Amino acid sequence: MKSINLDITHRCTLECSRCERIRWTARGEKVPGEDMELYAYLKILNYFDHINFCGNRADPVFNPNFIQFLAINKKRNKSCEIHNAATGKNLAWYQRAFKANTDAVWHFGIDGLPEKILALMDYLKRVIYIERIKRASSYMKQCYCVRRWV
DSSP states (O other), X not given: XXXXXXXOOSOOSOOOTTSTTHHHHTTTOOOOOXXXXXXXXXXXXXXXXXXXXXXXXXXXGGSTTHHHXXXXXXXXXXXXXXXXXXXXXOHHHHHHHHHHXXXXXXXXXXXXXXXXXXHHSOHHXXXXXXXXXXXXXXXXXXXXXXXOOO
8 A cells, every 4th residue: 555644734723842843933934835735635646545644844634625635535445544633623623524534544642742731731622622532533433542742
């Protein structure tokens, strides 16, 4: 199976202390990059069987075409994994994403250094995060909660 890791946007709501984004944001500069367009994504699907949506500079859920990408993967029987840690999308958006491709594997992460994780997430974000995981598990075949140190 041919697999590829895609960084499909340049946006993220997190400011993890060891993230590559810090190079630019610390200097007040815009993080380079752009949203992957549908035509480019369709070309990639001609060559790969598995898509790993895991950004190095961004969170994939912020690409405006993301739900469409998921639906296309499902229609073309292409497997995919989504690594999501950032907040900013509401639960209705996640529900649409989960329904677009019930075969997708979601990895929900809490980014940051271990001693700072709880300080980074206020009560409301924790509640939303837990609800997101519960909703995913009701639609998806596989759903994981992971902690990464970025």
